[in-house]
Amino acid sequence: xxxxxxxxxxxxxxxxxxxxxxxxxxxxxxxxxxxxxxxxxxxxxxxxxxxxxxxxxxxxxxxxxxxxxxxxxxxxxxxxxxxxxxxxxxxxxxxxxxxxxxxxxxxxxxxxxx
Amino acid sequence: xxxxxxxxxxxxxxxxxxxxxxxxxxxxxxxxxxxxxxxxxxxxxxxxxxxxxxxxxxxxxxxxxxxxxxxxxxxxxxxxxxxxxxxxxxxxxxxxxxxxxxxxxxxxxxxxxxx
Numbered sequence: 001x002x003x004x005x006x007x008x009x010x011x012x013x014x015x016x017x018x019x020x021x022x023x024x025x026x027x028x029x030x031x032x033x034x035x036x037x038x039x040x041x042x043x044x045x046x047x048x049x050x051x052x053x054x055x056x057x058x059x060x061x062x063x064x065x066x067x068x069x070x071x072x073x074x075x076x077x078x079x080x081x082x083x084x085x086x087x088x089x090x091x092x093x094x095x096x097x098x099x100x101x102x103x104x105x106x107x108x109x110x111x112x113x114x
Numbered sequence: 115x116x117x118x119x120x121x122x123x124x125x126x127x128x129x130x131x132x133x134x135x136x137x138x139x140x141x142x143x144x145x146x147x148x149x150x151x152x153x154x155x156x157x158x159x160x161x162x163x164x165x166x167x168x169x170x171x172x173x174x175x176x177x178x179x180x181x182x183x184x185x186x187x188x189x190x191x192x193x194x195x196x197x198x199x200x201x202x203x204x205x206x207x208x209x210x211x212x213x214x215x216x217x218x219x220x221x222x223x224x225x226x227x228x229x
Contacts, residue, residue, distance in 0.1 A: 104156035
């Protein structure tokens, strides 16, 4: 069975600072990995995904993540935080099977201060 | 519409009441998922439909929870005899489901509060 662990339920950064949100996964087979963002009172929106190929994945709003199989990690980064990045971020994993549900982590709330 | 639409956005129920939550997926999306998101938690899988067939209901927490998608489009999640622990945001997601892509498009959710 797959699972996702997000280290740190809250992360606070200053505007312009590096953002690093950690995600580790457990899967018995090669996983597909995702980061979703949820703004207050809105639905989840896909930031980026890793399926196959290049392990460094670029997403929207300047975010990127790197799949590291040896570390079973898929950490999300952004070089310079913006106030509008404040939201809740979810890492998720699924298998390469049609209809397999996404399994989500518990989420990390990102706060950005000026 | 262009996105996944859920209604009602907010529902307050007295303990013991039945509730019905509606999901209108993106047109043409064959796969539909329901998730439950408790306060401060990530979404947890409830059930999955492919067209009108309910292929996985392993996440439904009890037999008070029932979901249907009779015509392969709109789906309804019904909760009978609501309990306080049912209070959560119920998220619906749909996808055209290229094999293994896994990208889900989420609605804004229905927030259920059981008093």
